[in-house]
Amino acid sequence: MAREQLGVCAEANLHGSYLLLNAHEGHERLLRSKLARLPLLFDRLAEHFSEAQLSGVVAIGSNYWDLLYPGARPVGLSMLPELSAADIELAAVPVDILIQIRSDRLDVNIISCQQVLQMLDSHVEIQDQLQGCRYLDGRNLTGFIDVPWNPKARNRRQVSLIDATEQPVFAGGSYMYLQQLVFDHLSWHQLSLAEQEDIMGYDKVSARPLEEHRILPDSHRLMMQPDLNAPEVLMQNMPSYQVKQQGLIQLAYAASAQALHRQLSYRCGMSAHSSGHDLLLNYHRIELTAAFFAPSISFLELSAKN
Incomplete structure (x- = not known):
């Protein structure tokens, strides 16, 4: 039975560190060996x-x-879907390797990043490092509870991890999109509470969906999860804050590439069923988007032998 990477379905933490790495050409064999050792390090x-x-x-x-x-290649793994929305720029960036580290102690994240980079030293170069944090008990910088529709308990695994009957070689793995969004907080805070809730599609305090007559078809809730009874994507988001730039680090995990594609195209208003793009994107600029696959620990270890 494949052993999944525990960080895919882990519950929320206080701190998140994200290493975006580019690999040196010709170092594939050594990288396969060292990447397989990272779960043991964690x-x-x-x-x-x-x-x-x-x-x-x-x-x-x-x-x-x-x-x-x-x-072997996971079915459907591709750079990013072709979305030609004139007013939405995905800012697609190729990233060779992403290391996500989360914990409830910032110093532990720092130590973990140091040890990861020591292990991969001379095989990669750092393209970027992102830092996220928990904000107001699970809210994002809009002040709203982040992704209240996220799958819970065992549903997290069903939504995010590939079943062995679908792709035996990649069982326990997960498709993932990373997005970095920059938040226009000045414009957002000029809105009234009612205007903010209409954009989000749910109550700011309780996160309950708005009354049916208030729900806009292009509200954030409906754009991200049209069917609340059948979630297809597990979100792992963390706010990020610097004096000159603040926003959201958004990670979407799914058991199929099509689920991520559907969510992204729907949100950008490029689905046949979309009524426009997600209204929340009027207050966020997409700084970076990249597509990844997080293989199981079993796959990493088996591939390291080749």
Whole structure:
């Protein structure tokens, strides 16, 4: 039975660190070996700092997958869907490797990042590092509870992890989109509470859906999850804040590439069923979008032998 990376379905933490790495050409064999050792490193750090609830995810960029693992490719893994919305720019960026580290202690995240980079030293270069944090008990910088429709408990695994009957080689793996969004907080806070709730599609305090007569067809809730009874995507978002720039680090995990494609195209107003793009995107600029696959630990270890 495939062993999934525990960070994919882990519950929310206080701090998130995201290493965006580019691999040096010709280092594929050594990288396969070292990437397979990262889950063990995360386990060791999680045991040492047990109160921090550390978890990690190793994800491979769709553009780099065939070089690193030429023997097999997850069905549907592609760069990003072609979306030609005139007013939405995805800012697609190729990233070879993404390392996601989350815990309840910032110092533990720092130590983990240091040890990851020590292990991968001379094989990669850092393209960027993003830092997220928990804000107001699970809210994003809009002041609203973030993704209240997220699947819970065992449904998290069903939504985000590939079943062995679908793709035996990639069982326990997960497709993932990373997006970095910059928040226009000045414009947002000029809106009234009612205007904000209409854009979001749910109550600011309780996160309950608005009354049916108030729900706009292009509200954020409906654009991100049209069918609340059948979620297809697990979101792992964290606000990010710097004095000059603030926003959201958004990670979407799914058991199929089509589920991520559907959500993104629907949100950008490019689906046949869309009534326009997500209204919340009028207050966020997409700074970066990249597509990845997070293989199971079993796949990482088996591939390291080749």
